[in-house]
Amino acid sequence: MRGRPTQHNNKHLIEKAQDIFWKKGYTATSMGDLLEATGTGSGSFYNTFKGGKKEVFRKAILQRREAFHLFQKGLNESEAPLDLIKDFFRNIADAENETHLKGCIIANSVVEMTFVDQDLEMEAITILKEVEQMFSDTIQKAQDSGKIQNRTDAKILGRYLITFWCGLNTLRRMYPDPDILQQQIEMQLAAIS
Structure with missing residues (x-):
């Protein structure tokens, strides 16, 4: 009997997914690539990212936005x-x-x-x-x-x-x-x- 899908640390998973998207692009990255990179099962992945591949990609590029915001803070200071x-x-x-x-x-x-x-x-x-x-x-x-x-x-x-x-x-x-x-x-x- 399978257990309940695990809820994972989003930031950690997004960073791992981001690396795959960065190397392969959105279109060439398969769900298998994402599951392997993040070390999650499909149930856990979809439990964490209900919007699937598109949601995790969007969050991955939004993490880059956060990096630019930190750079902006450095410029301001x-x-x-x-x-x-x-x-x-x-x-x-x-x-x-x-x-x-x-x-x-x-x-x-x-x-x-x-x-x-x-x-x-x-x-x-x-x-x-x-x-x-x-x-x-x-x-x-x-x-x-x-x-x-x-x-x-x-x-x-x-x-x-x-x-x-x-x-x-x-x-x-x-x-x-x-x-x-x-x-x-x-x-x-x-x-x-």
């Missing part, structure tokens, strides 16, 4: 927030090869969900727009205080950084070499100097 943004990009060059190959789950989701699932696509777009706004606000403050010479509208520069972010997450798959990535990163960051 920093005396040099623009340097934090530059370091955010610079640190990408030194990431492990597996991290390079995974790219950004949010940018990946925007691309994958187009024509597949409008709700998940819009969720990912909203997160990227929030990050864009965070960049724009930081740039505006730096322009106002004279720390950036570039007088281009801060909204355009914020969008530029999101474009750079999305492109960099493809480039790092093509050239997972720290030296190549560092050169490209420095060239792009010159726009906000």
Whole structure:
């Protein structure tokens, strides 16, 4: 006789599921992949995530939103927030090869969900727009205080950084070499100097 499905720690399961989604994408990830990665049975999984695969994927990308909110908090508390943004990009060059190959789950989701699932696509777009706004606000403050010479509208520069972010997450798959990535990163960051 089977026991009652177990209720699991959502955060732990979401992190494990997130890793699989990050590597394979939403469409290519099967329920079997999720059950194996999370170490749960199907009853326990559906007891924890009543919306199944879509619910756990949504929660996985919302966890990335939380990470960006923590970054925003750091920007708000920093005396040099623009340097934090530059370091955010610079640190990408030194990431492990597996991290390079995974790219950004949010940018990946925007691309994958187009024509597949409008709700998940819009969720990912909203997160990227929030990050864009965070960049724009930081740039505006730096322009106002004279720390950036570039007088281009801060909204355009914020969008530029999101474009750079999305492109960099493809480039790092093509050239997972720290030296190549560092050169490209420095060239792009010159726009906000």
